[in-house]
Amino acid sequence: MDATAGISQAERAGAALYSSKVLAIYDLWVWFNCRFIWRCPIRDTLALYDANMSGDHLDIGTGTGWHLCHTTYPTAQPTVTLVDLNPHSLDETSRRLRRRGIDPVARVGSVLQPLPVDRRRFRSVSATWVMHCVPGGLDSKGKAFGHIADVMADDGVFFGATVLAGGVPHTALSRATMRRFLRTGVFHNEADDLPGLVAALERAFESVQVGTRGSAAVWTARGPRRAPEADTAEAH
Incomplete structure (x- = not known):
């Protein structure tokens, strides 16, 4: 089955931005x-990884894999799986992880579709700086949280961060930057707000903790509420 079937043009266009040239300056x-516009320094998101990483981890929307390469793993030989729509991001992250001694599994796929990985496996899943780039409002993006719940172990944790349009403090600079990213199709978060994020996470998880850092929300979620079809697929 083609893992990219049914992906919208808006989603493909957003992923296409991350060329090799863009990834060369992406970390900076x-x-x-994060530091000056969203006011959520990367030390805060790195701390989220350090606190929640497992030995069998799934990272969605990998970018260059900066967090994965700088976090502390709980085991000497972790298993890391990557899912991203952009092959350049998968290649760059895989290359960096191999330099650290980790040989990841890379899969092309969309978080809005059933994920091309094993169900009920991962003890940690991250999606950091991803959801504000996903087309649609939080009602439709909430489907992504359901797909993530389907691939998590019962005792797994899902964590991440996203820039919100509402329910968080903005500055003139952050609002101007967000408007520019919306016009260019990099962001799709004009309707994303804090109550909507909490509600979407709570539809997919039993225990949800959401905090704010500047114009961003950071979360951890546990207790996956799986869709009935996930149980059927598991039985077969």
Whole structure:
């Protein structure tokens, strides 16, 4: 089955931005934006990884894999699986992880579709700086959280961060930057707000903790509420 079937043009266009040339400056770009525009420094998101990583981890929307390469793993030989729509991001992250001694599994796929990985396996899943780039409102993006719940172990944890349009404090600079990213199709978060994020996570998970850092929300979620078809697929 083609894991990219049914993916919208808007989603493909957003993923296509991350060329080899963009990825060469991506870490600096993200560091600047997080520190000075969104006011959620990368040390805060790295701490989220350090606190929640497992020995069998799934990372969605990998970018360059900066967090994966700098976090502390709980085991000397972790298993890391990557899912991203952009092969350049998968290649770059895989190359960096191999330098650290980790040989990841890479899969092309969309978080809005059933994920091309084993169900009920992963003890940790991350999606950091991804959801504000996913087309649609939080009602439709909530389907992504359901897909993530389907591939998590019962005792697994899902964590991440996203820039929100509402329910968090913005500055003139952050609002101007967000409007520019919306016009260019990099962001799709004009309707994303804090109550909507919490509600979407709670539809997919039993225990949800959401905090804010500047214009961003960070979360951890546990207790996957799986769709009935996940049970059927598992039985076969």
